[in-house]
Amino acid sequence: MTDTLISPAYQQTPDFPGLLARLAGKLPQHCILSRVEDTRAYECDGLSLYRTLPPVVILPENEAQLIAVVTACKVLNIPIVARGAGTGLSGGAMPHAQGIILGLSKLNRILSIDPASASAVVQPGVRNLAISEAAAPFGLYYAPDPSSQIACTIGGNIAENSGGVHCLKYGLTVHNILRARVITIDGEVLELGSEAPDSPGLELLAAFIGSEGMLGFVTEATVRLIPKPACARVVMASFASVESAGHAVANVIGAGIIPAGLEMMDKRAVHMVEPFVNAGYDLEANALLLCESDGTEEEVEHEIQRMEAVFREAGATRLQVSSSEQERLTFWAGRKNAFPAAGRISPDYYCMDGTIPRRHLARVLNAIEEMEDEYGLRCANVFHAGDGNLHPLIMFDSNKPDEVERAEKFGAAILELCVQVGGTITGEHGVGIEKINQMCVQFTRPELDFFSAFKRAFDPYSLLNPEKVVPTLARCAEYGKMHVHGGELRFPDLPRF
Amino acid sequence: MTDTLISPAYQQTPDFPGLLARLAGKLPQHCILSRVEDTRAYECDGLSLYRTLPPVVILPENEAQLIAVVTACKVLNIPIVARGAGTGLSGGAMPHAQGIILGLSKLNRILSIDPASASAVVQPGVRNLAISEAAAPFGLYYAPDPSSQIACTIGGNIAENSGGVHCLKYGLTVHNILRARVITIDGEVLELGSEAPDSPGLELLAAFIGSEGMLGFVTEATVRLIPKPACARVVMASFASVESAGHAVANVIGAGIIPAGLEMMDKRAVHMVEPFVNAGYDLEANALLLCESDGTEEEVEHEIQRMEAVFREAGATRLQVSSSEQERLTFWAGRKNAFPAAGRISPDYYCMDGTIPRRHLARVLNAIEEMEDEYGLRCANVFHAGDGNLHPLIMFDSNKPDEVERAEKFGAAILELCVQVGGTITGEHGVGIEKINQMCVQFTRPELDFFSAFKRAFDPYSLLNPEKVVPTLARCAEYGKMHVHGGELRFPDLPRF
Numbered sequence: 001m002t003d004t005l006i007s008p009a010y011q012q013t014p015d016f017p018g019l020l021a022r023l024a025g026k027l028p029q030h031c032i033l034s035r036v037e038d039t040r041a042y043e044c045d046g047l048s049l050y051r052t053l054p055p056v057v058i059l060p061e062n063e064a065q066l067i068a069v070v071t072a073c074k075v076l077n078i079p080i081v082a083r084g085a086g087t088g089l090s091g092g093a094m095p096h097a098q099g100i101i102l103g104l105s106k107l108n109r110i111l112s113i114d115p116a117s118a119s120a121v122v123q124p125g126v127r128n129l130a131i132s133e134a135a136a137p138f139g140l141y142y143a144p145d146p147s148s149q150i151a152c153t154i155g156g157n158i159a160e161n162s163g164g165v166h167c168l169k170y171g172l173t174v175h176n177i178l179r180a181r182v183i184t185i186d187g188e189v190l191e192l193g194s195e196a197p198d199s200p201g202l203e204l205l206a207a208f209i210g211s212e213g214m215l216g217f218v219t220e221a222t223v224r225l226i227p228k229p230a231c232a233r234v235v236m237a238s239f240a241s242v243e244s245a246g247h248a249v250a251n252v253i254g255a256g257i258i259p260a261g262l263e264m265m266d267k268r269a270v271h272m273v274e275p276f277v278n279a280g281y282d283l284e285a286n287a288l289l290l291c292e293s294d295g296t297e298e299e300v301e302h303e304i305q306r307m308e309a310v311f312r313e314a315g316a317t318r319l320q321v322s323s324s325e326q327e328r329l330t331f332w333a334g335r336k337n338a339f340p341a342a343g344r345i346s347p348d349y350y351c352m353d354g355t356i357p358r359r360h361l362a363r364v365l366n367a368i369e370e371m372e373d374e375y376g377l378r379c380a381n382v383f384h385a386g387d388g389n390l391h392p393l394i395m396f397d398s399n400k401p402d403e404v405e406r407a408e409k410f411g412a413a414i415l416e417l418c419v420q421v422g423g424t425i426t427g428e429h430g431v432g433i434e435k436i437n438q439m440c441v442q443f444t445r446p447e448l449d450f451f452s453a454f455k456r457a458f459d460p461y462s463l464l465n466p467e468k469v470v471p472t473l474a475r476c477a478e479y480g481k482m483h484v485h486g487g488e489l490r491f492p493d494l495p496r497f
Numbered sequence: 498m499t500d501t502l503i504s505p506a507y508q509q510t511p512d513f514p515g516l517l518a519r520l521a522g523k524l525p526q527h528c529i530l531s532r533v534e535d536t537r538a539y540e541c542d543g544l545s546l547y548r549t550l551p552p553v554v555i556l557p558e559n560e561a562q563l564i565a566v567v568t569a570c571k572v573l574n575i576p577i578v579a580r581g582a583g584t585g586l587s588g589g590a591m592p593h594a595q596g597i598i599l600g601l602s603k604l605n606r607i608l609s610i611d612p613a614s615a616s617a618v619v620q621p622g623v624r625n626l627a628i629s630e631a632a633a634p635f636g637l638y639y640a641p642d643p644s645s646q647i648a649c650t651i652g653g654n655i656a657e658n659s660g661g662v663h664c665l666k667y668g669l670t671v672h673n674i675l676r677a678r679v680i681t682i683d684g685e686v687l688e689l690g691s692e693a694p695d696s697p698g699l700e701l702l703a704a705f706i707g708s709e710g711m712l713g714f715v716t717e718a719t720v721r722l723i724p725k726p727a728c729a730r731v732v733m734a735s736f737a738s739v740e741s742a743g744h745a746v747a748n749v750i751g752a753g754i755i756p757a758g759l760e761m762m763d764k765r766a767v768h769m770v771e772p773f774v775n776a777g778y779d780l781e782a783n784a785l786l787l788c789e790s791d792g793t794e795e796e797v798e799h800e801i802q803r804m805e806a807v808f809r810e811a812g813a814t815r816l817q818v819s820s821s822e823q824e825r826l827t828f829w830a831g832r833k834n835a836f837p838a839a840g841r842i843s844p845d846y847y848c849m850d851g852t853i854p855r856r857h858l859a860r861v862l863n864a865i866e867e868m869e870d871e872y873g874l875r876c877a878n879v880f881h882a883g884d885g886n887l888h889p890l891i892m893f894d895s896n897k898p899d900e901v902e903r904a905e906k907f908g909a910a911i912l913e914l915c916v917q918v919g920g921t922i923t924g925e926h927g928v929g930i931e932k933i934n935q936m937c938v939q940f941t942r943p944e945l946d947f948f949s950a951f952k953r954a955f956d957p958y959s960l961l962n963p964e965k966v967v968p969t970l971a972r973c974a975e976y977g978k979m980h981v982h983g984g985e986l987r988f989p990d991l992p993r994f
Binding site for chain 2: 115116117161174184186188189191194195202204206207209211214227229253254255256302357358359423444446450451453456457458
């Protein structure tokens with residue numbers, strides 16, 4: 001195995017005039033932005049803590065134009081950062097100072113919907129929700145529903161392997177993409193996956209999904225559609241402690257129930273959102289669960305009864321079942337508006353994204369509570385409990401530089417705690433630039449070497465979203481937390497559970 | 498992208514004495530077989546058409562021994578072919594004349610079963626069914642159920658991404674493995690995947706599953722367990738034509754029903770198995786469907802009613818629902834014994850494995866019927882209809898060399914037809930050595946190049962199961978059916994649908 005992790009091969013002063021000259025006649029002029037007033041809008045994605053002004057932004061209108069751009073960048077050794085709607089939360093689409101932004105928003109056509117095979121063929125710039133809207137006349141929809149689904153695109157969803165409230169039952173993006181047409185850095189076309197359940201050869205489609213723009217560009221994807229359930233209802237359950245709520249989550253799954261959604265909020269999150277949305281949340285509860293069932297009327301009725309029984313046995317102090325579609329949406333409104341609610345009570349907040357095995361829910365929440373004292377900052381917890389996917393919201397004031405630093409350290413400590421209990425540093429937001437240091441904690445040196453070798457197989461020139469996701473050895477050494485493999489203690493500076 | 502597909506780097510006369518000398522003291526003597534009477538049992542896997550006597554067979558008893566073997570082979574440039582139970586049907590474990598067989602059968606311990614997280618940690622040599630047996634006291638089981646599940650091992654299942662009758666509802670192996678501990682050709686340990694629903698970094702676990710021994714060796718896997726359903730029943734439906742049965746399959750899926758199993762047999766298959774098993778199959782039917790529902794009593798009753806309604810509407814000529822567990826097993830017995838039944842009426846048979854989009858079921862079956870005349874051989878069709886995974890059984894007599902050749906050509910034509918209608922050359926049996934020529938048909942040159950580049954990232958020395966799965970350019974050129982990409986006609990010598 002090679003000794004060196006990927007290091008960039010591009011120049012410090014790339015030949016942008018040469019690039020524009022090569023593209024003249026191949027793309028309409030309005031597809032190429034290079035004036036600061038035009039490119040400013042692309043300086044960051046949803047992680048606005050990090051910003052870089054892109055020298056050039058190119059927005060191809062078809063695959064041939066995209067291939068022309070990629071080919072020209074390859075010849076001139078210019079890095080390429082792909083971008084969908086820019087809603088990502090880990091800086092995956094943050095520009096590179098020596099590269100271009102390749103925006104895919106104009107590749108936004110739904111090419112076909114086939115109810116017989118329950119699938120649709122779409123371009124990468126199609127918005128997540130637009131697929132379900134187009135499939136609705138056939139009684140079908142596209143299941144993964146990130147909370148940004150009004151704006152985010154399927155191309156970005158593929159890059160980040162996006163999840164959502166319903167992914168416990170219906171899977172992540174990787175489980176709902178059947179096929180992708182991919183353009184490589186050499187301008188070659190690859191067809192990954194197929195309509196069939198399995199594909200021969202190596203399973204490169206799954207590896208491509210979640211690869212954060214490091215391997216190539218999707219120009220077309222076949223997505224799985226599923227029948228829209230006739231009925232959906234939510235049980236809202238209050239608990240006196242996060243422990244008992246944690247047990248309730250484990251017991252629901254242990255009973256063989258797969259809820260359409262299973263979300264948890266701690267007391268701070270409940271108190272944060274209730275005045276904002278008036279969802280009728282129980283302010284006495286120390287933890288609140290929202291648990292959804294969908295299917296036929298009979299299935300839902302039966303499953304809701306089973307859910308209630310499990311919650312009652314786990315010590316629920318209050319139970320309420322949505323009695324109408326309107327009430328169901330109200331129950332969800334609080335959970336879905338947790339981020340804006342945080343914005344009302346704190347000048348700034350930092351949304352983390354880690355996963356843990358479900359059985360550690362309570363101990364991790366207790367540890368986060370202790371960290372609040374250690375870092376002198378408040379944290380509200382909302383999360384996809386069924387998946388063990390945490391979204392702690394750390395509240396701080398960016399006008400106080402000291403608080404920014406403490407918020408970053410607090411966030412890093414949470415992620416490293418997730419790894420420590422056998423979880424991961426990202427559930428659905430990706431690594432991007434935000435969590436690149438924690439990759440040193442999550443993975444061993446040989447594992448990072450393999451990521452690099454795999455990336456090199458697709459991108460031997462290190463031009464695709466360089467300096468993201470996979471850290472260099474130098475970075476890990478500097479971060480000082482290189483993972484030690486083989487059963488050794490992984491975090492000498494963190495207590496062991 | 499590199500121009501050359503993988504070509505072997507090992508010697509024609511490897512230093513086996515040197516290998517044995519290096520391993521002396523590191524493995525017990527009984528773990529190393531080199532006498533012909535001992536190694537003969539390893540000369541083929543379930544695809545007995547192809548045989549090679551392995552010079553040396555090594556059966557490590559623990560991970561440290563396995564690493565010692567791999568490291569010694571790397572130093573001496575000796576190819577390694579991994580083997581589980583040897584039940585594979587595509588020659589993936591066929592020995593290499595210049596290499597060793599690395600048998601994993603002695604790594605056969607179930608390390609833990611955790612009902613709270615519904616998972617088990619097992620070594621690769623554990624038999625598929627043994628996992629479910631061990632999990633049964635907790636009301637759990639391991640879902641993928643290849644028909645060889647009594648004998649086949651989880652390591653082999655991972656190598657082949659095995660399926661089974663129930664994978665329509667419960668997924669293939671790739672959907673049921675949470676984590677794998679992998680030893681690389683450099684003797685390094687990689688942890689791929691995690692207990693969490695998503696993992697950061699590149700999704701190498703999914704790419705590893707189904708990689709047919711080309712990337713490394715699993716020494717431990719965490720598998721997902723699911724609750725054993727309280728109840729299961731089967732609807733058996735007769736149809737007057739494969740078209741109407743094909744429509745029934747599409748309509749079941751289209752109605753949003755996900756059967757626990759959905760299998761189809763054509764008339765020849767029914768007539769072949771009924772005298773053998775007396776399952777009570779309808780000998781008048783031109784196509785028979787078996788459709789299973791599992792869940793709680795109420796769920797099954799409700800779903801069975803919906804299935805019957807769909808079948809009736811699709812023109813079923815006879816419907817029967819299993820009224821007891823015994824009857825359910827009898828209904829399945831015919832389907833599961835199709836292969837031995839073929840052995841009773843024909844000296845030899847060749848079981849193919851391709852997939853097609855479900856909507857092409859009828860036209861592909863009709864085309865196969867026409868091929869029977871063309872190749873002068875009979876073919877019975879049993880298949881996982883819900884998945885579109887065909888298992889045509891071509892009957893021939895290996896004492897007639899001409900028939901062997903025609904059977905091989907018939908099989909190749911079926912696989913190429915699968916590709917032509919948008920399907921694939923393997924559903925669950927892998928590529929191995931059997932389908933390596935059809936890889937030239939399935940994939941374009943750049944796609945094969947990427948497979949090679951990906952393999953090189955794991956195996957830069959080309960020592961892991963060389964000359965399997967990914968064909969060289971020379972082989973594709975010789976086969977004369979190199980795939981042409983970009984919307985061009987893929988099979989100039991086959992009619993277009």
